[in-house]
Amino acid sequence: MAQEPHNLQDLLDHIERAARKHDQVSLATVMEAVGTRSFGPLLLAAGLTTASPLSGIPGVSTAVGLMVLLIAMQLLCGEKEFWLPQWLMQRTIDHRKVSRAFEWIRPPARLIDGLLRPRLIALVRASGRYVIALVCAIIALGMPAMELVPFSATGAGLALTAFGLALVSRDGLLALAAFGFTTLTLGLVLQGLI
Template sequence: MITLAPLIGDIPGVPTLLGLLVLLTLGQLIFHRRAIWIPAKLARRKVARGKLLRGLDWMDKPARFLDRGAKQRLIWIARGPGQYVMAIICMLVAAAMPIMEVVPFSANGGGLALTAFGLAIVARDGLLALFAILMTAGTTWFVLSNLPW
């Protein structure tokens, strides 16, 4: 969701870093790991309680909105093989994040697609997965048509 923010998601290096985190976590999903491993340096990071609570308060309203919209629909898309197809598409989007840094605001579209895929996987919402696929296709078209060849 960080890459959705128009200014934060367009800071050079941020989309690439977040893409690497997506690759790390989804790679573990594909290999059926029960728990997500992250580098020790990241695992040891601490956030002050006040900052965490402010961040949670700030995200409460958008999270409620997303929660109301996500339902178990077209479950066959979001389970089994469909889940792995979504994970592979997400990995491709994450791997393309460095390229998206060259095209202004395209990382925001990639971030929206990744957010929608993540929510689709968690909520088993195949309709949301189809939306994420459309966002991925639209972002791909936008990036390819605006690359400075």
């Protein structure tokens, strides 16, 4: 079982080490790298994928949304280890695209890690985790529509990343910011669809 990442750079290291071993990086490879028992790292990995240039690949945002929805629902039902269907786990991306996306993500990751610390911990523990899971499920349900509104999937990815980071670093202040960013993103998507 993978050791749980403690910050954004640690998560990137886990995924990158696993990705180097394969020509095609599957969702199963990513989940194995970050572990299947913790919502925060999985949510963070999903958010980074959606916020990165990888979201420009048709269908990636929808696939990530489905993954987030399934994991959020399992958390809400009290599951201890997360499960995804095999067809979704076998979905792959070329390892060179993953490497390029990580080159883009690493500089801000160092900056972000320096800003995070445990605070307002009640917002990311117990019932706070369930509220975050519910909001993430709502984001996930909107992901297919976000493929139609330019750059909205990136906004959703940033919200998911912020929620994941908040859970990993136990930073409730970041969770509060993520709630606000989610409201803004979903509002822009609705406006773009009307």
